[in-house]
Amino acid sequence: MEFSEQDNQAFFEELSQLYFQDPEQFEQRRKALIEETIQTFPEDLQKRAQGLQFTIEARLQAYHDPIMRMNKMVEIFWEHFANFQEVVNNPEKVMRERQDARREATILPFQRPGH
Numbered sequence: 001m002e003f004s005e006q007d008n009q010a011f012f013e014e015l016s017q018l019y020f021q022d023p024e025q026f027e028q029r030r031k032a033l034i035e036e037t038i039q040t041f042p043e044d045l046q047k048r049a050q051g052l053q054f055t056i057e058a059r060l061q062a063y064h065d066p067i068m069r070m071n072k073m074v075e076i077f078w079e080h081f082a083n084f085q086e087v088v089n090n091p092e093k094v095m096r097e098r099q100d101a102r103r104e105a106t107i108l109p110f111q112r113p114g115h
Contacts, residue, residue: 015029056073060076
């Protein structure tokens with residue numbers, strides 16, 4: 001579904017008005033729009049998108065002012081874009097760093113009660 005510039009502006013105005021008139025309804029609408037968007041993704045990518053959305057929501061939780069929240073979203077975008085550029089430009093380095101960052105886990109021996 002494509003939207004014209006006019007459609008986008010009307011949608012933005014509608015959401016802006018809702019934000020000021022009924023913040024709780026705005027929040028429900030925002031979450032529903034995000035979930036609807038994720039549902040349009042291929043099924044094998046939906047869990048990953050939900051996890052990423054959870055991470056983004058956690059990072060934005062401290063920002064209640066819309067401008068501060070938007071600024072943080074832009075910051076998150078550029079962080080991820082820089083990571084993407086690094087992977088595209090030097091995938092071997094990124095993979096090596098990820099491999100080096102892995103740590104061995106210790107398996108703890110648990111005894112069953114009565115054994």
